[in-house]
């Protein structure tokens with residue numbers, strides 16, 4: 210299905226994309242700030258300021274993912290990479306945030322961030338920028354749809370890991386079949 | 401829009417947690433982040449207080465009426481008994497150096513997982529009950545009343561600390577949060593508030609000798625089961641003995657090595673090595689567990705479970721004890737066994753029958769770790785090795801918290817692995833050795849119902865693994881801990897799929913060139929050796 214994604218080769222979007230590129234740093238910082246609102250203030254300060262990627266994997270992955278998502282909006286030839294960048298963020302959010310809509314809301318938040326960054330330009334717009342922007346909005350919506358898939362895949366993986374682990378822990382004993390006497394000491398039946 | 405601090409504020413960021421605001425945020429027990437409650441039967445089997453059926457999800461935790469009295473009295477006793485605890489309660493200057501060093505804080509973003517705040521959960525009660533300032537000034541002095549909410553918060557967060565001690569490396573006063581958590585868990589256990597994943601194995605171990613509750617014949621046949629695989633792969637059939645009186649060495653390893661993949665391949669490695677050396681050793685079907693889930697419950701239970709190791713060494717009349725690849729087992733043996741159940745004056749200082757090396761560091765405990773035993777063999781050139789058999793493995797090394805940060809085992813495993821593997825890459829400096837990141841599932845938290853918190857806690861470790869995977873093509877992470885072998889397998893499959901987990905002696909077993917072996921075409925997993933892919 211075609212959600213009306215903007216095509217990089219369409220000349221009518223070139224102007225908007227050119228402007229957005231000049232504001233890339235501002236946009237990414239604002240977008241990152243919005244994501245951080247999901248965390249308590251002590252935590253968001255840490256995620257924002259610790260620049261060592263090994264001391265702060267959450268901050269590093271989110272920044273990397275956001276930049277990638279932004280770049281794929283601008284350069285539609287890179288659309289094949291969208292899921293990977295969503296994965297950078299959602300693999301973390303999927304276990305931090307059990308409610309899918311809350312984990313994914315950041316994707317839609319980009320629309321507001323873009324409008325904020327374009328305040329001046331939109332004020333003097335003859336309607337053309339606005340039209341281009343709505344095409345970008347559609348591309349954002351498409352990223353969000355892919356985001357749902359990525360989020361669900363991560364949650365499915367968590368369930369799969371649980372059952373695989375139980376299998377690994379008992380496989381050898383099951384191989385020997387009837388020799389197993391009391392597996393209830395393994396625990397974990399209650400859920 | 402975001403209410404983020406301004407750049408100038410960020411430049412002087414301060415992780416000091418607010419003095420009291422956190423007190424007004426009661427813990428919300430989120431599914432996926434806590435474990436099932438200990439079962440009535442396991443509590444009974446270990447004579448633990450308040451055995452009953454309960455669930456953390458219920459409002460009523462079925463506590464005795466005088467629960468508060470029990471907890472406060474328990475705290476008083478421990479303050480008198482452990483001088484370190486009183487020091488840890490008094491000395492923290494809230495500098496914040498530890499705040500962002502815990503893998504659970506890094507992965508969850510929950511401020512109560514900052515080590516300094518985790519300690520405050522207990523410290524605030526200590527202040528209220530045991531300090532003058534706290535009694536008079538209350539919240540202004542960081543003190544608060546013991547309440548049911550506080551108790552539930554303890555339960556939630558003391559079972560979200562893996563007692564890994566990473567935070568203490570960064571604390572200028574060396575405050576050891578692991579010990580604070582241990583005391584917190586002891587207090588909870590006075591009310592029967594343990595988790596099933598710890599109490600189940602601990603009670604099984606008390607009655608049957610190992611965490612899974614395997615009876616002697618099952619334990620024995622589990623090991624014998626490996627012999628078929630080993631024979632098929634190497635053409636050699638080792639002949640391990642069980643409960644053999646008069647053997648020189650008693651070998652004790654975590655039962656995970658016997659029943660849980662991939663630990664089982666490490667177990668095959670031990671069997672091959674001992675066979676090749678002609679080692680005069682025996683397994684015990686009674687001391688059939690090196691791990692000690694009692695250690696995650698209370699010192700008393702840990703001591704009870706540990707007792708069988710010396711008792712069995714004495715019964716069998718061995719000279720000394722050799723321990724397999726285990727993490728917390730090693731901390732227990734080194735730090736506590738001698739005090740609890742020693743002196744083992746009926747044993748001799750461990751001396752390698754192959755090299756003659758006397759392990760004087762184990763003069764008192766009479767037990768050494770297989771990593772030092774094997775490193776010594778290699779140092780004396782006693783093993784014929786072909787590391788190219790591991791050439792399809794690009795390895796990185798995970799320092800297990802207890803053996804590495806806890807007990808200083810940094811070089812021995814590296815010395816061994818460099819002899820048996822040609823491709824080895826370290827993870828970044830701030831994630832290894834004494835700064836190693838926990839697997840995220842230690843101290844008895846490797847259940848399945850708490851998978852979300854395990855994966856969050858496992859993120860910092862796995863993130864560094866992912867980095868070396870992307871940069872150097874690393875496809876295996878090695879370690880010497882049974883919990884790591886189980887837990888990392890899961891966590892890395894989530895964060896860095898494609899990287900697998902191996903024990904050290906699995907690699908040794910693969911590389912070991914044995915007297916009279918057939919031409920090997922597959923490794924201990926039954927997978928083709930490099931160059932033999934077509935033959936399979």
Ligand code: SF4
Nearest residue numbers: 502561562564565567
């Ligand atoms: S001991 Fe480990 S798990 Fe516990 S607070 Fe410190 S860093 Fe975190």
Ligand code: SF4
Nearest residue numbers: 492493495496498571
């Ligand atoms: S580093 Fe030590 S003194 Fe500083 S806040 Fe942490 S526990 Fe307290």
